[in-house]
Amino acid sequence: FAPRHLLSIADLTPAEFATLVRNAASHKQAIKSGAIPTSLLGSMSGKTVAMMFNKRSTRTRISTEAATVQMGGHPMFLGKDDIQLGVNESLYDTSVVISSMVSCIVARVAKHSDVADLAKHSTVPVINALCDSFHPLQIIADFLTIYESFTPKAHGLSSLGLEGLKIAWIGDANNVLFDLAIGATKMGVDVAVATPTGYEIPAEMLKIIQSAGEGVPSAGKLTQTNVPEEAVKDADILVTDTWVSMGQEEEAKKRMKAFEGFQITSDLAKRGGAKEGWKFMHCLPRHPEEVSDEVFYSPRSLVFPEAENRLWAAISALEGFVVNKGKIVE
């Protein structure tokens, strides 16, 4: 039996992605009203989740640990100084050994090929907790946030009813954007990306994003520009992330200079002609250079509900990939 892994939103059909988001929404509603749904209660009882984190984390760590505990399981946090991986033991040996003792591995590594190799040799589901290419748990939470904040149209199982919305991503083309664009393509949401010259989406990633729309009747469209105002035009949601991702610290100075003029401000939204009710999102952690305080702490900002939604996304993903062994059902 080969386990099913969640390495990117690209691994999911539109119906599966929409179902993970809807399940997160319904579990959120039920649990917040005081009852853990019977389908979740104790569903992870006796199950251990090995959390292999080679990088820092606030939201991903806490949401995964809290979700596992709420479902009756045991999270085991393994930071980079806790296990032999990388220093004294190969990825292959680590993967075989850890997966022989636990029910799931949630891994935050640098290279996508590392989490892909881990998955290849693991006998239990591997969930990507952020690599240099993708961040699927973040994108389930982000679409939950969008689903809650905009009025969805009537929709079937393969959609969230968000077709026609437009996201403007202003800043660095990074891991969070790549999976966001894949999810948006599948959900019929358009994404306009503005990066400085030389920081555009790499060609091989563009292909992955475009192929996410194959067979999707009203797939979202991706456009790129080097002019922030152009991307912002008619956007419903303005999104950004740090200009210096973990592992890029040595490039910080160069990046700060290259990204000058890309800060999200009310003035940019006005100049570019964003929709009147535009909202702001950011996966966090946030730095002041990519978004002004007046936007970040304004009523337009969805950043704190978006962060909370990481918990509901983690519950939905554990249910789908661990409890239901990769069968994503309502």
Ligand code: CP
């Ligand atoms: N958004 C996110 O993944 O945050 P952490 O790095 O704190 O987990």
Ligand code: NVA
């Ligand atoms: N792009 C950021 C996301 C952090 C959640 C990074 O990779 O550091």
